[in-house]
Amino acid sequence: MAYKVLDIYKDLPRTNCGHCGKGSCFAFASAVYLEAHPLEECPHVEAEARTAMQNRLDEGRERGEGRRPASSERAVEALLETFRQEDLAILAERGGGVVVTEPEEGVRLAFLDEAYLVTRRDVEALGGGSPRSG
Numbered sequence: 001m002a003y004k005v006l007d008i009y010k011d012l013p014r015t016n017c018g019h020c021g022k023g024s025c026f027a028f029a030s031a032v033y034l035e036a037h038p039l040e041e042c043p044h045v046e047a048e049a050r051t052a053m054q055n056r057l058d059e060g061r062e063r064g065e066g067r068r069p070a071s072s073e074r075a076v077e078a079l080l081e082t083f084r085q086e087d088l089a090i091l092a093e094r095g096g097g098v099v100v101t102e103p104e105e106g107v108r109l110a111f112l113d114e115a116y117l118v119t120r121r122d123v124e125a126l127g128g129g130s131p132r133s134g
Ligand code: SF4
Pocket: 012, 013, 014, 015, 016, 017, 018, 019, 020, 021, 022, 023, 024, 025, 028, 029, 041, 042, 043, 044
């Protein structure tokens, strides 16, 4: 069974404490899934639970899931896929972000250590950079 960003997120403490260096548990789950960021960076998951999570990640990777995308474009598309399927208010709550309605409906949140406005159609880096480059 697939073990993806939302599954990882559900297995995290969901306190958005930031001790992992990410802006939220959702950002951490994304980094674990998309970049193979080490689960050990979250100090609040018990060793037994972390081992179970890692086993599920490893099984998924053997099936070709969760590897680092070939480009940032794929990471953005993966994020947008989630945003098209989920309620924005719920995503904002999960990610420690804020729902905004101007200039269009979306969520302003910290993701992979940067501030972004994520709508259902695109991601805008609020610092002026492009999340699709790199
Ligand atoms: S994933 Fe990061 S933000 Fe979430 S509980 Fe762990 S250390 Fe805190």
